[in-house]
Amino acid sequence: MKYDADGQLRAINPEAGFFGVAPGTGEDTNPNALATLHANCIFTNVAFTDDADVWWEGLGPAPEHLIDWRGNEWTPASDTPAAHPNARFTAPASQCPSISSVWEDPAGVPISAILFGGRRATNVPLVTQSRDWEHGVFMGSIMSSEKTAAAAGTIGEVRFDPFAMLPFIGYNAGDYMNHWLEIGRATDAAKLPKLFWVNWFRKDQDGKFLWPGFGDNIRVLKWILERVEGGGDAVETPIGYVPAPGAIDTSGLDVNDATMAQLIEVDHDSWKGEIPLIQDHFEFIGERLPAELAAQLDDLERRLANN
Numbered sequence: 001m002k003y004d005a006d007g008q009l010r011a012i013n014p015e016a017g018f019f020g021v022a023p024g025t026g027e028d029t030n031p032n033a034l035a036t037l038h039a040n041c042i043f044t045n046v047a048f049t050d051d052a053d054v055w056w057e058g059l060g061p062a063p064e065h066l067i068d069w070r071g072n073e074w075t076p077a078s079d080t081p082a083a084h085p086n087a088r089f090t091a092p093a094s095q096c097p098s099i100s101s102v103w104e105d106p107a108g109v110p111i112s113a114i115l116f117g118g119r120r121a122t123n124v125p126l127v128t129q130s131r132d133w134e135h136g137v138f139m140g141s142i143m144s145s146e147k148t149a150a151a152a153g154t155i156g157e158v159r160f161d162p163f164a165m166l167p168f169i170g171y172n173a174g175d176y177m178n179h180w181l182e183i184g185r186a187t188d189a190a191k192l193p194k195l196f197w198v199n200w201f202r203k204d205q206d207g208k209f210l211w212p213g214f215g216d217n218i219r220v221l222k223w224i225l226e227r228v229e230g231g232g233d234a235v236e237t238p239i240g241y242v243p244a245p246g247a248i249d250t251s252g253l254d255v256n257d258a259t260m261a262q263l264i265e266v267d268h269d270s271w272k273g274e275i276p277l278i279q280d281h282f283e284f285i286g287e288r289l290p291a292e293l294a295a296q297l298d299d300l301e302r303r304l305a306n307n
Helices: 031-036 133-141 173-185 214-228 257-263 268-285 291-305
Strands: 009-011 017-021 042-044 047-049 088-092 113-117 127-129 144-146 158-160 194-198 234-237 240-243
Touching: 017 031, 031 088, 113 133, 113 214, 127 214, 133 173, 133 194, 133 291, 158 268, 173 268, 194 214, 268 291
Parallel strands: 113 194
Antiparallel strands: 017 088, 042 088, 127 194, 127 240, 144 158, 234 240
């Protein structure tokens, strides 16, 4: 990302392709991903069909016979999945039918919003807008996820994952956070992108996902674009702005008002319980944690205490 002569933040994609987790990717969940995989792809730890194709759970009906990711014979009666839970695909980005026609423009594309995404079953709303750039950097710095098959440790255990970049930050994390703050100081605040935190993975008491996810995430993106353009109804909470009731279009979805209320709920007591965890996280970052982020944590604690 870099600023142009007018102070507009622009970005290019330094990656030539996409990679993603194969299991769960299918025609009904991500048709553009499947359309991208028609050729020139690398697959890892998927199952192999008798006609030299690939298969994974979620791709469609299971064939009668496969060679699983371990190289063993597999049938639908087998006790183990055919593909590894973290089986992957890699494909050229240019093959994606929905990619922008100017995605390789050397000037970059203008950035209006930046989304940080975590994986939390509780506490974190479906989407939250920051109060300003500094608060958005704070939101990114405290992002947390439950460990998946891709991360070492116990699956489901919550870990802090600043900016969803923890495995990829190549230098001191405190300096990395300060770099984000410096980006915000480099231009007029009115020209800065809006910062949002999304969480598609909130669950109900029975452990079922509340939000359908995948293609229906466009409904949340629509609200984000409305906010960027100065519209989109929102409610202020101690952690930021969340969609007002009815602000996200749920027409055609099996998602009622009670479920939406749960998806965007900010439970003050639960968030008070997050404060010590964030304090420990910041302690772990150490002496190079930017003072602005420590002050943001103090502000959050005060807002929660006053509500």
